[in-house]
Amino acid sequence: MGSERREETLRELNQFREAIIQSANVWINTLDEEGNVTLWNRAAEEISGYPAADVVGDDDIWTRLYPDDDYREEILRSVEEILQGEKAVESFETTIETRDGTERIISWNSHAIVDSEGERQGSVAVGRDVTERRERERQLRRQNERLNEFSNIVSHDLRNPLTIAQGYLELARTECDSDHLEDVDIALTRIDQIVNQTLALARHGRTIDKKESTDLAQLAGHCWETVDTARGELEVDDLPRTNADPRAVRHLFENLFRNTIEHGGDDVTVRVGSCEDGFYVEDDGVGLPTDMADEIFEPVASGGGDSAGLGLAIVKRIVEAHGWRIRATESTNGGARFEIVGIDPIE
Structure with missing residues (x-):
């Protein structure tokens, strides 16, 4: 048995x-x-x-x-x-x-x-x-090649004549005094910003550099000092340290801070802190349009101001290049809040 x-x-x-x-x-x-x-x-x-x-x-x-x-x-x-x-x-x-x-x-x-x-x-x-995965990788490589070609065109065909125009502007200032020259300077500066942001969008659409242990709190503080924040104030709570490309994350913080100042006002208060699985950047400004939460990360033609309409698109590319995720929501004070999640903290 x-x-x-x-x-x-x-x-x-x-x-x-x-x-x-x-x-x-x-x-x-x-x-x-x-x-x-x-x-x-x-x-x-x-x-x-x-x-x-x-x-x-x-x-x-x-x-x-x-x-x-x-x-x-x-x-x-x-x-x-x-x-x-x-x-x-x-x-x-x-x-x-x-x-x-x-x-x-x-x-x-x-x-x-x-x-x-x-x-x-x-x-x-x-x-x-893995056929479909390899096909996606092939398409991504081709897309990155096109982005690289686009970056080269933007860098050469736009920046070179822009530099020449800025030189002539300085020469004109020595020869005459006209209020119109200031308008020209504003326009050329704006073109320069658009070129820089377009190049950044293309660059971060490809890859990120080597990751290293990054102190997010310290990096956020440094970035605030390099951005024209008017009368705005920054509050930084405890933030996780993580493996990241510090150069790319610097661009992330700078673009989020510029977006906050532009849309939240000169005296906005920005808070950076930890949230579940990541960190957030929020402000006490006017907040986000309720019907545009899914669209604000897309490249758009700017209607004026300091932004070239690409800042949040760059932020999203940087986040995704790290394997993270970003979502836009309302802050505790009714302003805008951006949560970057999927981060692996390290000691």
């Missing part, structure tokens, strides 16, 4: 294991010592297009998945090395041809199966379809 019970328990465990393997959302297959397929789960069927009935029992599947002779030979060398216990692979990517002729990129983790006595029994492979 005890033996029968043990056999029943073993059958139940095997059924449970089989159910887990078949319901897994990743490709799982096993090979015997000769390289023949012994297991081919549902995810493997769905990704490859080949049912287990057509695959299990032989090694013909590799010819179908890898029709190019040279490429298949390279893959099979790795399979043999894994079967012999000579190596294991992690995140090893191959491109397969599915049954319908489309190509998919699979990231593999694979190693030999060894029994309790150390004898090799074959191998197991777990594959994840």
Whole structure:
């Protein structure tokens, strides 16, 4: 009776294991010592297009998945090395041809199966379809290349004539006295701000520099001193220290402070403090339009003032480049509040 019970328990465990393997959302297959397929789960069927009935029992599947002779030979060398216990692979990517002729990129983790006595029994492979991820990365690289081209155009084709115009303005001031020259200076300064912010938007749309331990409270205080804050006041509560690109976070604080002064008034009070999973920047100004909370981070044409309409867009790019999230809401005093969350604090 005890033996029968043990056999029943073993059958139940095997059924449970089989159910887990078949319901897994990743490709799982096993090979015997000769390289023949012994297991081919549902995810493997769905990704490859080949049912287990057509695959299990032989090694013909590799010819179908890898029709190019040279490429298949390279893959099979790795399979043999894994079967012999000579190596294991992690995140090893191959491109397969599915049954319908489309190509998919699979990231593999694979190693030999060894029994309790150390004898090799074959191998197991777990594959994840990363085709869409790689396509997104390719599109992002292309987008970044276009942003880089755009930055170069802005830097050369706009900044050079702007510098020339500013030089002529200074020359004109030495030769005549006109109120119109001040208007020209304001216009040129505004163009310079737009160029700088456009370049910053493009730059932070690509990458951030190397992260390092960053004291957010200290950085916020330094940034306040470098921004024209009029009669505004800054209050800094306890802030977490985190791994970040300090140059990029400096731009983040500076743009949030400029936005606050521009829209909250010259005598606004700005508070920076900790919130759950991150930190916030809030003010006691007029607050945000209730119908624009999702739109304020988009680049817009500015209607005047000091901003080029890109400040909050730059902030969002910096936040996302760090893997953080930002949301806009109302502060405790009815002003604007920006919460940056998803931050990993460090001691």
